[in-house]
Amino acid sequence: MQTTFKIRRFTPADLDRVMHINQTCLPENYSSSFFTDLYERFPHTFIVAEENGQIVGYAMCRIERGIIGLAKKGHLISIAVLPEHRRQGIGYALMLEVMQAMLLYEATECFLEVRVSNTPAIDLYKKLGFRITQTKKSYY
Numbered sequence: 001m002q003t004t005f006k007i008r009r010f011t012p013a014d015l016d017r018v019m020h021i022n023q024t025c026l027p028e029n030y031s032s033s034f035f036t037d038l039y040e041r042f043p044h045t046f047i048v049a050e051e052n053g054q055i056v057g058y059a060m061c062r063i064e065r066g067i068i069g070l071a072k073k074g075h076l077i078s079i080a081v082l083p084e085h086r087r088q089g090i091g092y093a094l095m096l097e098v099m100q101a102m103l104l105y106e107a108t109e110c111f112l113e114v115r116v117s118n119t120p121a122i123d124l125y126k127k128l129g130f131r132i133t134q135t136k137k138s139y140y
Contacts, residue, residue, distance in 0.1 A: 074102030
């Protein structure tokens with residue numbers, strides 16, 4: 001499979017398109033201020049995938065402190081790829097990029113939440129080395 005997309009950091013000019021992708025792909029939708037806040041606090045972990053000059057996917061994260069407060073953990077807040085651009089390696093590339101970027105913030109681990117019914121996402125995360133550590137009843 002030939003890669004025709006590129007991964008780059010989010011810029012404020014991308015906000016409307018990222019919000020469109022979020023609203024198209026996911027039931028949990030965020031305000032523009034939520035996206036902007038994450039970008040301002042953690043710009044390295046807010047990235048987009050672009051194909052033919054058009055944003056087709058994004059991933060955004062934040063860095064959190066562990067229970068004791070010493071360890072830093074990367075938290076994947078949201079990732080989405082437009083349906084017509086899935087199964088091309090975009091989600092995988094987005095994940096690799098944000099996990100690498102978390103190191104810039106000295107995160108020692110990464111976590112995320114995913115619906116138990118979202119088998120394609122779970123398969124992707126397992127491929128990347130994630131493991132299920134907890135199932136939250138009625139999370140979504």
